[in-house]
Amino acid sequence: MTLKFRIPKRTSFRTRLFIVMIGMLVIAGLMILGTTTIQYESQRENYHLGRLTRKEIQIIRHIDYLAEKHNLINKPFEVWNEFSSDFEKINTIHNIQYSLFNLEGNPLFIYHSPLEVVANNYNLSRELLEKIKSSKDGSYIEHYKSEIDNFHASYKILRDDLNRAYAILFFPYFEDISFSENELNTFIENLYQIYILLLVGVIFIAYFLSRYVTRSLDTIKVRMGKMRLEKKNEKIHLKNATREIDSLVNSYNKMIDDLAESAEKLAKTERQQAWQEMARQVAHEIKNPLTPMRLTIQSFQKYFDPNDTDNQNKLNEFTNLLIQQIDTMTDVAEAFSNFASLPKTKMKKYDLVEITKTTVNIFDKEKIVFSSDKAHVFHLLDKTQWIRVITNLVQNALQSVPKTRNPQIGIQLNTEPGKTILSIMDNGNGIPDQIKDKIFEPKFTTKTSGMGLGLGIVKSIIESHGGEIQYVSKKNKGTTFTITLPQIDN
Numbered sequence: 001m002t003l004k005f006r007i008p009k010r011t012s013f014r015t016r017l018f019i020v021m022i023g024m025l026v027i028a029g030l031m032i033l034g035t036t037t038i039q040y041e042s043q044r045e046n047y048h049l050g051r052l053t054r055k056e057i058q059i060i061r062h063i064d065y066l067a068e069k070h071n072l073i074n075k076p077f078e079v080w081n082e083f084s085s086d087f088e089k090i091n092t093i094h095n096i097q098y099s100l101f102n103l104e105g106n107p108l109f110i111y112h113s114p115l116e117v118v119a120n121n122y123n124l125s126r127e128l129l130e131k132i133k134s135s136k137d138g139s140y141i142e143h144y145k146s147e148i149d150n151f152h153a154s155y156k157i158l159r160d161d162l163n164r165a166y167a168i169l170f171f172p173y174f175e176d177i178s179f180s181e182n183e184l185n186t187f188i189e190n191l192y193q194i195y196i197l198l199l200v201g202v203i204f205i206a207y208f209l210s211r212y213v214t215r216s217l218d219t220i221k222v223r224m225g226k227m228r229l230e231k232k233n234e235k236i237h238l239k240n241a242t243r244e245i246d247s248l249v250n251s252y253n254k255m256i257d258d259l260a261e262s263a264e265k266l267a268k269t270e271r272q273q274a275w276q277e278m279a280r281q282v283a284h285e286i287k288n289p290l291t292p293m294r295l296t297i298q299s300f301q302k303y304f305d306p307n308d309t310d311n312q313n314k315l316n317e318f319t320n321l322l323i324q325q326i327d328t329m330t331d332v333a334e335a336f337s338n339f340a341s342l343p344k345t346k347m348k349k350y351d352l353v354e355i356t357k358t359t360v361n362i363f364d365k366e367k368i369v370f371s372s373d374k375a376h377v378f379h380l381l382d383k384t385q386w387i388r389v390i391t392n393l394v395q396n397a398l399q400s401v402p403k404t405r406n407p408q409i410g411i412q413l414n415t416e417p418g419k420t421i422l423s424i425m426d427n428g429n430g431i432p433d434q435i436k437d438k439i440f441e442p443k444f445t446t447k448t449s450g451m452g453l454g455l456g457i458v459k460s461i462i463e464s465h466g467g468e469i470q471y472v473s474k475k476n477k478g479t480t481f482t483i484t485l486p487q488i489d490n
Contacts (some may be wrong), residue, residue: 021206022199029195033188040187049152052141052173056154059098059171062090063158073166080108099170103157105129112172114144114153124155124168132157132168220252233259284457289325292391296321296362321362328384345382345464352377352386352420352485353413359390360411367406368394372413377420379485385461392458393424393481400428400479415487422483431473439471 067073070083080087087109091097097112105124113122124132132140138157152173157165223236235253300318305311353372360370394409401407410425431439440459462469467485 015210017210018206021202021209025195025199025202029191029198033191036187036191049141052152052154052171055094055096055173056156056169056171059090059094059096060156060158060169062093063087063100063167063169064160067158067166068160073160073164077102077106077108084109097172101168101170103165103168105168108167113170114172116144117170128155131155138165220248223252286329288388288391289328291395292359292362292387293322293325296325299362299364317358317361321358324384324387328388345385345461347380347382347465349378350381350383350386352379352381352422355381355383355386356390356411356413356422359387360394363394363398363409367398368409368411370411370413374413374415377413377415377487379420379465379487381465382461385464389458389461389483392455396455397424397426397428397479397481400426400430402429418487420485420487422485423480424483425478425480427478430475430477430479431471432475436473440469 066083066086070079070086072080072083087100088111091111099110099113099117100108101124102108105126105128107122110122116128117124131142132138132155138159140155142153142155144151144153154169154171154173156169156171158167158169159165220236223234233256235256236249296318300314308314353374353376357370357372360368394411397409398407405427408427410423412423412425414421414423440455459469462483462485465485467483469481469483471479471481473479
């Protein structure tokens with residue numbers, strides 16, 4: 001027996017360590033890049049909002065001054081329009097274009113408006129008025145973005161010294177982002193160059209570091225690959241090993257000692273198991289023909305009639321069956337005495353129908369029905385082993401039927417092109433799902449007695465004849481075993 005350690009084809013520890021180190025640098029770079037971008041965007045937003053607020057305060061002061069100077073508070077549009085030239089100068093003085101609406105959203109002065117306001121006949125919509133009036137301090141900022149307009153719009157309710165609202169100011173703020181974008185692009189470009197240099201350096205460092213870390217592991221891997229159960233294995237001795245590697249080496253050396261001890265115990269156990277297995281098989285092979293011999297004698301006693309004219313034929317059949325089973329026991333005894341395997345297959349041409357029918361006749365004929373679609377079917381068989389197969393399967397079928405149910409065993413032989421099919425059906429309890437994959441395993445049994453060798457030997461015999469055995473089982477309905485044998489040319 002050879003103990004081999006197969007190393008799965010997966011990513012090595014050295015490669016994983018290398019990838020992790022590179023990955024950490026890449027992830028750190030992406031995080032810094034993302035954080036820098038977000039910080040720039042936040043600073044840019046705060047900067048422009050601050051400029052918008054300062055510009056808006058200047059315009060409001062100018063408008064408040066003109067409204068008080070000309071006494072325009074709560075005056076109709078016609079009065080405001082008389083001083084339009086003064087309000088138009090605000091655009092030139094502050095270098096902006098604004099618009100002014102009354103509290104109902106109707107225009108007083110229109111120098112610039114969003115497309116939505118223009119489409120609404122230069123009036124503020126009811127929804128927009130609600131947003132402005134419900135906002136904190138009467139100040140509402142909205143961002144307009146389209147193919148034509150892209151700016152921040154500030155709507156502000158203007159109040160006089162007595163805190164009376166008298167107008168709504170619309171102030172557009174156009175951001176000049178070219179400078180900040182150029183600055184951000186320059187910073188990111190420099191950051192890329194730095195990280196490329198870092199990446200190249202880390203690749204070299206990670207490569208040599210990973211080789212250094214895994215060098216001791218490679219030594220252990222090579223030694224473990226050479227480990228064998230049947231020879232003396234060498235221990236590992238490393239100098240200047242790390243604590244973790246040293247602990248691993250000590251565990252490996254201890255495993256070598258345990259393996260040597262286990263190999264000695266295993267050899268002793270295997271010898272014992274070999275003798276036990278041989279004893280089990282011999283006991284089973286001897287017990288196997290005893291059952292049909294007993295049944296044959298019981299059947300002969302039951303059906304023997306002294307006045308029957310056919311007694312000579314029945315006596316010949318009775319003696320032939322006993323001789324066959326005695327020959328089987330003789331073969332087993334000879335094989336055991338020579339320390340050989342169980343009887344080798346002796347293939348001859350036999351009538352499958354005749355042998356099967358003869359074997360079945362030793363059981364209770366009232367419980368078993370045999371049928372064949374042909375009177376004679378010839379096959380190359382080991383007659384003794386075939387009798388053993390039929391006997392085992394019929395016994396199992398009878399034992400599977402509970403005592404509260406009358407056994408009904410059907411044996412059917414059918415021929416098809418190139419093959420012969422033998423089916424053995426019972427009305428027993430069936431085979432439980434949890435053991436369906438185990439019934440052909442050696443030593444497996446659900447009975448309180450026996451050694452579990454029956455179906456395992458049956459399968460081995462059938463396969464030695466070039467055939468196969470299968471089964472179908474239903475709970476509390478029964479089981480059907482199907483044997484398929486290749487036909488020979490007659």
